[in-house]
Amino acid sequence: MQTILVSALEHSANIHLKSLKKELPDNIKFIGIFDNSLGQPIVDLRSLSIMGFVDVIKKLRFFLKLNTQMVELAKDADKIVLIDSSGFNLPLAKKIKKKYPEKKIIYYILPQAWAWKKKRIPILEKTVDNLCSILPFEKEYYSKNAHINYVGHPLLDQITKFKTKLNTEIKKIVFMPGSRKGEISKLMPIFHSVRKQLSQKAFIIIPDYFTQEEIDTLYGDISDFEKKADAHQTLYEADFAFICSGTATLEASIIGIPFILTYIAKPLDYFIATKFIKIKYVGLANIMFEKMNGTTIHPEFIQEDVTSENLLQSYNNYKRDDFLDNSKTLRRYLQNGSAKNVAKIIREID
Numbered sequence: 001m002q003t004i005l006v007s008a009l010e011h012s013a014n015i016h017l018k019s020l021k022k023e024l025p026d027n028i029k030f031i032g033i034f035d036n037s038l039g040q041p042i043v044d045l046r047s048l049s050i051m052g053f054v055d056v057i058k059k060l061r062f063f064l065k066l067n068t069q070m071v072e073l074a075k076d077a078d079k080i081v082l083i084d085s086s087g088f089n090l091p092l093a094k095k096i097k098k099k100y101p102e103k104k105i106i107y108y109i110l111p112q113a114w115a116w117k118k119k120r121i122p123i124l125e126k127t128v129d130n131l132c133s134i135l136p137f138e139k140e141y142y143s144k145n146a147h148i149n150y151v152g153h154p155l156l157d158q159i160t161k162f163k164t165k166l167n168t169e170i171k172k173i174v175f176m177p178g179s180r181k182g183e184i185s186k187l188m189p190i191f192h193s194v195r196k197q198l199s200q201k202a203f204i205i206i207p208d209y210f211t212q213e214e215i216d217t218l219y220g221d222i223s224d225f226e227k228k229a230d231a232h233q234t235l236y237e238a239d240f241a242f243i244c245s246g247t248a249t250l251e252a253s254i255i256g257i258p259f260i261l262t263y264i265a266k267p268l269d270y271f272i273a274t275k276f277i278k279i280k281y282v283g284l285a286n287i288m289f290e291k292m293n294g295t296t297i298h299p300e301f302i303q304e305d306v307t308s309e310n311l312l313q314s315y316n317n318y319k320r321d322d323f324l325d326n327s328k329t330l331r332r333y334l335q336n337g338s339a340k341n342v343a344k345i346i347r348e349i350d
Helices: 011-023 052-058 060-074 086-099 120-127 181-196 212-219 231-237 247-255 267-276 284-293 308-316 320-334 339-348
Strands: 002-008 028-033 079-083 104-108 130-133 148-150 172-176 201-205 226-228 240-244 259-263 300-302
Touching: 002 011, 002 060, 002 086, 011 079, 011 339, 028 060, 060 086, 079 086, 086 104, 086 120, 104 339, 130 339, 172 181, 172 231, 181 212, 181 240, 181 259, 181 308, 201 231, 231 247, 240 247, 240 308, 247 259, 247 284, 247 320, 259 308, 284 320, 300 308
Parallel strands: 002 028, 002 079, 079 104, 104 130, 130 148, 172 201, 172 240, 201 226, 240 259, 259 300
Antiparallel strands: none
8 A cells, every 4th residue: 555645725626636546546545635535634624715815824823733744644655745735735845855855745736936936936846856737838937957747737637528619699607706705705796786687597606515504694695596516517508607716717718618707805815916926817718828829818807896897898798709719729728637647657756
């Protein structure tokens, strides 16, 4: 039995981890932080749900203790796999490498150091044995000596249906207000307002881990919506979407459903982000398109610009066919999924 220390704090990271586990031998055991469907983690993932810099500060002591636990667990691990969550995983990698220099560390879904904190790149190169990039342009920010490979994008391990043409009429609209309580509570009043002014059938994606009491508090009266849990299938079947910033916007871009990105951060978080993050756009698809050809694939509305008036105006003026053409370009750019490639690296690294 081979033991792998895993640090996968986010819900999206665990979706990709499940795809990765399917490609690994049966004699591999996970220890550390991950969804309980994959083994016995040391913490309930629901306790790790945070949004922005302010929430991180509030839970700092908790995360420091968790970091120490993970370093102790590394002693019994054959290899270490860190997925996303650079605020936690990069300090963890440094501590593990310092205490156990012989331990091999694989980082899957790298910190977005190209967007901010480029000083992290030399640290990553020195600390991590294998850097598994999921963005084709990422490698150009690292030195020639870096052990970095573009492995493909993990969403292409999960998404199996893509739109090849669009319906002439918009009959079904999806609303995705996010997965964190903070973002949901900010967006739902606006989404309710938009929904009232549209006659089409409306779906709403609600994470399956919320209790009915939490749903009632966060979402309000959703009798005008049809509740859905399968985001990929719902996006594929619908004609348009309003989506909170995050992984879902890239999922929609890959699937090929025209959508509008919305994002409302806490004022302090947004202020800090604008001072440090050196990118023009929030959506990953837009970031990639800008690097490819200087254009964007979908509209974005941020902070005070997230109003029902702005969303409806953008919706009414949307060039859906252009979006679909760009979606096909994006899929070609990303090439393939990454689970098989990362599993191969994990198996072969000594």
